Amino acid sequence: MSGSESETLELTPVIERARSRFEGATTEHELRALKAEILGKKGELTAQLRSLGQAPPEQRKLMGERVNAAKAEVEAAFEARLHQLADAARRAELEAPPFDLTLPGRVTAPRGHLHPVTRVKWEILDIFRSLGFSVAWGPEVDLERNNFERLGFPPDHPATDMQDSFWVDVKGATAGVRALLRTHTSTVQVREMSTREPPLAVVSGGPVYRRDDDVTHSPMFHQIEGFLVDERTNFAELKGVLGEFARRLYGPECSVRFRPSYFPFVEPGAEMDVTCVFCSPDDGSRASCRVCKASGWLEVLGCGMIHPEVFRHCGIDAERYRGFAFGLGVDRVAMLRYGIPDIRLLFENDPRFLTQF
Numbered sequence: 001m002s003g004s005e006s007e008t009l010e011l012t013p014v015i016e017r018a019r020s021r022f023e024g025a026t027t028e029h030e031l032r033a034l035k036a037e038i039l040g041k042k043g044e045l046t047a048q049l050r051s052l053g054q055a056p057p058e059q060r061k062l063m064g065e066r067v068n069a070a071k072a073e074v075e076a077a078f079e080a081r082l083h084q085l086a087d088a089a090r091r092a093e094l095e096a097p098p099f100d101l102t103l104p105g106r107v108t109a110p111r112g113h114l115h116p117v118t119r120v121k122w123e124i125l126d127i128f129r130s131l132g133f134s135v136a137w138g139p140e141v142d143l144e145r146n147n148f149e150r151l152g153f154p155p156d157h158p159a160t161d162m163q164d165s166f167w168v169d170v171k172g173a174t175a176g177v178r179a180l181l182r183t184h185t186s187t188v189q190v191r192e193m194s195t196r197e198p199p200l201a202v203v204s205g206g207p208v209y210r211r212d213d214d215v216t217h218s219p220m221f222h223q224i225e226g227f228l229v230d231e232r233t234n235f236a237e238l239k240g241v242l243g244e245f246a247r248r249l250y251g252p253e254c255s256v257r258f259r260p261s262y263f264p265f266v267e268p269g270a271e272m273d274v275t276c277v278f279c280s281p282d283d284g285s286r287a288s289c290r291v292c293k294a295s296g297w298l299e300v301l302g303c304g305m306i307h308p309e310v311f312r313h314c315g316i317d318a319e320r321y322r323g324f325a326f327g328l329g330v331d332r333v334a335m336l337r338y339g340i341p342d343i344r345l346l347f348e349n350d351p352r353f354l355t356q357f
């Protein structure tokens, strides 16, 4: 190898330049960027390696070794600086004032709360629990049989129109077996009565579905259902229990009245009204009350004595047992409680609305 050739391969300045540039880096990120630049495709050493192809074959081996040795030195300089920076960072961390674990955390998401309907649902369920009822649950998709037939709705009864249903396709169902989104929570009555022995006092609550949609009706809304079955209950007990419920929900001044009504699964059937909580005849506010339409009464629930036919459909001795049942809309109670004018607001999930509760 001649002198001039070894000159062109003088790599010490290249190594020195790399070392001093590494020294100048103050962060790991900066250091890694420099390394990529120096040893990368456009770096000096890479250019040297590439030029080896043109060198005379007898020199190629030696030159190659030197370029690779230089590369290894640059890499070692990089590693050394990397360790230095890591040590310095660790030392700075140790010498810094201690991290204060007692600092309150930053609030990244606002804390949520129960939906007004859920809150009212539990308030009502709790009142019945305190009166000795237990809580049960039923599915939202149920058989036509549990939603209508066992409750005494004859096939094609107009009431099945009244509760316009959402039917659900069940793959592989036996012919004639139909399922739907339950139109009321009375399904839980027949489910509980066919699997448990009286005496029974049960409440249940949850979503129900009907093809309805306006200011006071939503296709999904919430009901609470309750029933009591034993050997001696009667309509007086129904009135006593539901009157007590109304006083606990609306306050001790609340009175109730019962109006005859029809549901296929009760006989006699009634609707219960409570005195309007928004107005009073004493101060003249009743005449202009829009909530009760100046009647002084708010309709709150349907109820009645369980029809013996329903007992028979559930395998309960209709001669021995009697019972009462009731069902009410939870959303309506929440709307009255919080002065919400449109039921649809409850289910749009708009935080501007929900954060008001």
Ligand code: PHE
Binding pocket: 183, 184, 185, 186, 225, 263, 266, 302, 303, 304, 325, 326, 327, 328
């Ligand atoms: N299931 C009835 C409805 O949805 C309410 C009800 C329940 C009436 C129990 C009487 C007894 O309208």
